[in-house]
Amino acid sequence: MxxxxxxxxxxxxxxxxxxxxxxxxxxxxxxxxxxxxxxxxxxxxMQEPKVLRHHHTKRELVYVTRESGLPLIGHTAFGLIDRGTNLIQVRPVSGCNLNCIFCSVDEGVSKSRRTDFIVDTDYLVDEFKKVAEIKGDDVEAHIDGQGEPFIYPYMVELLKKLREVPQVKVISVQTNGMLLDAEKIKEMEGLLDRINLSISALDDRKARMLAGTNLYDVGHVKDVARAIASSEIDLLLAPVWVPGFNDEEIPRIIEFGLEIGAGKRWPPLGIQNYVRYQFGKKVRGRPMKFAEFFRRLEEYEKQYGLKLRLSPADFNIHKAPSLPKAFRKGERLRLKLVAPGRVFGEMLAVERGRVIGVLTDKPVGAAVPAEITRTTDNVYVATTK
Ligand code: SF4
Structure with missing residues (x-):
């Protein structure tokens, strides 16, 4: 034939x-x-193997399935993160449609990221169930990621399957809102409990500057915020306060949140302080010290009669049993590189049911001697030096 x-x-x-x-x-x-x-x-x-590309970032896209052999615990770019509480972070996809000037994971036009990941829904939920089982009966599944979660094409399917997990009491998602509309919000009623909507300015020019792209449409995101607030899904507005860039926008966002009815069950606002991360985007000027940030939040609390200095308890997040760690810091082992890593100078290895980010310039297929340098939250990094 x-x-x-x-x-x-x-x-x-x-x-x-x-x-x-x-x-x-x-x-x-x-x-x-x-x-x-x-x-x-x-x-x-003899031709080059075909490479799957991310629709938004155009970077190489690794499809993570059970058959791929990549575990879902061990890396922050995809899969699951268990930080020892009743909240499990679910990361179905990486990559973003925006290019925020303050992005903590250097998304959009990126100097550091070279690979994106997308995870098969059944695989993600099956592995999620194993973590949820050890957590108790009030688990929050929080869908977030190194990018925009609604890029994930199977979001509704994912929500439906997470909803069926008996331990799950709350499902929340972090989003920039650009890919949502009233119809999608309606479709997610009964599946999703809260949307944390990042909106860092209401002024159109300033909002586009902060988003790092003229494609950002704050008018659309405000419409999305109104549609969420008037749905069964709760809305939390989550601006990033970047001193010197959007100081005067913060009270406007608070007023907007109160006006549209954000925060039916949880607080209406979760204002975050801009932090300069090692692999994040850096804005000019000096970041605000946390003492100063909390002092200014306190002033707004008095002005608006609202709680703005939040803690995990405000979201019923508490300590819960964790997955056992598979390695200890300083452990030396030989690792086979099985896939490209998220950032340049990183490859992925698999050992003891965990994925490990290995800092190396060796190619897929190479075996390298390595030392585990990070184990916090079951996220593993190894160096080859
Ligand atoms: S929306 Fe979030 S992930 Fe995307 S570029 Fe902005 S800060 Fe980064």
Whole structure:
């Protein structure tokens, strides 16, 4: 039986099709030379392997399935994070449609990120259940990530499956709101309990500057905020306060949140202080010290009669049993590199049911001697120096 359903010439290229999909497009002169010695199947097999690309970031996209052999515990870019409380972070996808100038994970136009990840829904939920089982009966599944979670094409399916996990009492998600609309919000009623909406300015020009893209439409995000507030889903507005950039926007956002009815069951506002992270985007000027940040929040609390200095207890987050750690800091072992890492200079390895970010420039397939340098929250990093 012929391997290719169609082979045709297209300008200077020879095109090979399998079941309606183009398998290879090979320059004609190259094809003619190779054809003297090889069959069509052999020539096509010599081409670079196809690489899946992220729709928004255009970076290489790794599809994480059970069959891929990548565990879902161990890395912050995808899978699950258990920080020893009743909240489990669920990270189905990485990559963002915005480019915020303060982004803590250097998303959008990024100098540091080289790979994105997307996780199969069934695999994610099956592994989530194993963690939820050790947590008790009041688990919060918090969907967030190094990017915008609503880029994930199977979000409603994920919510439905998480809702069926008996220990799950709350499902929340972090979003910039750009990919939501009234119809999607309606569809998620009964599945999702709270949306933490990041909105850091109401002024259009300032909002686009902070989002790092002219595609950002704060008018749309305000409409999304109103639609959430008038739905069964609770709304928490989560601006990042970047001193020198949006100081005067903070009281406007508080007033907007109160006006539209954010915070039916949880606090209406979760204002965050901009922090300059090692691998995050850096804005000019000096970040605000936390003492100063809390003092200014206290002033707004008095002005608006509202609690703004929040703690985990405000969200019923408390300590809960954790997964056991698979490694100890300083442990030395030989690791086989199985996939590209999230950032340049990093590869992924798998050992003892955990994924490990290995700082190395060696390629996939290499085995390297390594030392575990981070184990906090079951997130593992190893160096090869
Ligand atoms: S929306 Fe969030 S993840 Fe995306 S660029 Fe802005 S801060 Fe980063």
């Amino acid at each position: 012929a391997v290719f359903s169609e082979i045709y010439d297209e300008g200077d290229y020879k095109v090979f099709v399998i079941r309606g999909a183009i398998e290879a497009r090979i320059p004609m002169n190259f094809y003619t030379q190779l054809k003297r010695k090889y069959s069509d199947e052999e020539i096509v097999s």
